[in-house]
Amino acid sequence: MTVTTADDPATTADDRAAVARRVSVARCYRFELVKLVSQWRIRLLVLACWIAPALFVAAVSQQSSLPVDTLFGRLMHATGWAGPLVTLGFAGSWALPLLTSVVAGDVFASEDRLGTWRHLLVAVRSPRAIFAAKALASLTVILLLVAGLACSSAVGGVLTVGNQPLVGLDGHLLTSADAAGKVLLAWACVLAPTLALAAIGLLGSVMLGRSPMGLLLPALVALAMQLAQMLPLPVAGRLALPGYAFIAWNGLFTSPAQVGPLLIGVVVALVWAVTATALACLLFVRRDFTNPSYDGSGSRAVAVGVLPLVGLVAAAVAVVAATTSATGSGIEQDKVQRSVATAFAHLYRMQTEQLHRPHVTEAQLRATAACTKGGVQDGAQGPGNDWRCVVSWHLPDVEATGTAIYQLDVTPDGRFVADGDGPKEVNGYFLVRTPTGDAPNPLWQFDGNVELLANTPKG
Template structure:
């Protein structure tokens, strides 16, 4: 504050005007893009995803453990979703650390704060300019990841329909719109991590921990999402929107968790940015040996964010009816039955059999966990489902068995366990070439809050 008051007095005495935010923003943006590592990151984000998607789409082995990875042979719209899953987990936190986590700390390392303050004459404008410049670069990186991966998939595989997470078929136009919407939705948690990066850069000064803070926070949130925590705690974490976009790819979009994740992320972004701004205005710019805010970083930075987490957990718990993990027997059964019905129709068309509707099939599923020895709820790889359906004019009831691996975020992988002619491995001919039987293995999603489908 001493430096701020002194600068204000100089301005009043000399009549000099502080540099506008627009001019400061252009200056900071030029400083960022002139760094070789930033240029390299921008180049990589606009080229590497296209090369990755193009290369993987032509391989015989696909990343089936990644959401939509098994469909990379069938449609070009699967590639950007695979890249989105990887970006939310690893790429974006690291990119944000390099950009937002270093935007203030770099001035501490170079000792240029006094020169910058004399030139701009306003710490407030300096903060705004640096925050906006770093946000611009981050948005440019995100746009590169999205556009490049989509271009690579469409160029190699083509503009084909996409199979959703409940087995329904999205037209190319619908797939394009939902892929774009999914990338837009992850901007909210990206902003939250960027704000945490600004806070770390301001609070920790030249310490390397400021640079690593967004990546470390993202890693902690990923570990939390892998644990069987209550669903209200999971939804209250700012990183949940990085995975909640998968609810867009069901026939009735599961918007509840996604909207909660976006609101929570934006709340964290606003709070962390405000805390960084407050710390920045209170620092002593006249001390060349300044190396972080020390105790003030804990009282002004960490404790308010911990309080925000407690508040969001309480609000989500009060606003949603979900209890426990949110993964319950009836939800799993409905999800498996719905996906099987949609995929059965796809298999029917591929095998040139008479078409049937979901209403005619009357698919049901009975699922147990741990061989029926434990309660049928919560994540685990010990789920087992027996699917039953009816064909028009056929008295016998068809049955198929699946082994399920359900993760804590509600995603499951169903692995066919017979009969072989129904859900075993065999190739079927499709317009894009031979592909595995769609009923052999498929991905699904259990809505952790209320169910959007009844029956």
């Protein structure tokens, strides 16, 4: 029997070999990725995200009734590029928060339930490497799911309806190529709030251990943000929420694009993603892996994880308020009037082409809108369904001024639906009689967007 001492060269060599055999982050990442995609629920999610949107868009596009209460839903018969935007609206509200909950919200808690932390630490020897590998594996799967939603819905829409131009939120017509680029950019922009929710999922999974609340945390945060967006918040408070980019992509479909709120929303979401991930890493490397009954990091860890995020919201509100012209709700009478008049002028030209009437430009029309809210003639502001607008325009060589009435429902985030209220031959009926038969009337109902950060010109 051979006895070795601390000075034995064989023992020293073994120690060096053990240190050298520390598993790299790349190998650990591959291992964690295989663990994730081997789960049946993850495989089902990947399959559903790459197939279900195409089937949904194809089925809805063939129906006689469309989801007109959804942005771009009324255009699903007209162009295949409306389908991925309808899917994006649904995904931002429900699908992406739930996907991040399932993937990121359980990636650490599953090890607690199975009691495998000691085995993993013996194999990898570095808590930081384990955290990086799990975070990167979760990110990879989430990106795969988002890519599936975007590609599947776009393919389903284009194959079912066709590669036609898309009418923007101010009535201007985007070419097929331009529409494709804007759709791709819109899906890319929502990656930022998706990463923020994924980081919150990582934090909840580390912070709450076996508790199912860690799994539900991203979905609950997303629901809270949705409810907050429905409230009449000040503009600075609205833009400071990490989920604002889920709706701010609407501004890409105006001319010029309303990129200010979108850029703020993306930056805020990325700051949230970095902060929440850093907090999760800090808590993870400091946790006690020797206690098999560990069930969350306790109230101290919850305070460490939650209080910085609360402070981040306050700081974001202060920064947005100080660096922008945002005041009040951002929905003001002059902004509404400009948005309605601009959209009407673009859509009137479209109706003119349908009816084969003489060509007319927006400059020749000189369209204007006079809007009131709840009977308030001057200084009307704020969201509501009691907006009423009278649009006036002029035609070349015609002395009479044309007028049309619209009832508006303006949401707190600036989106509005204009419902035509006559005259019938202009906007009072959903069809127009063209030389080739009846066609949808572009002036009957249309969606629009009021830029919350736009400066109101002073008279």
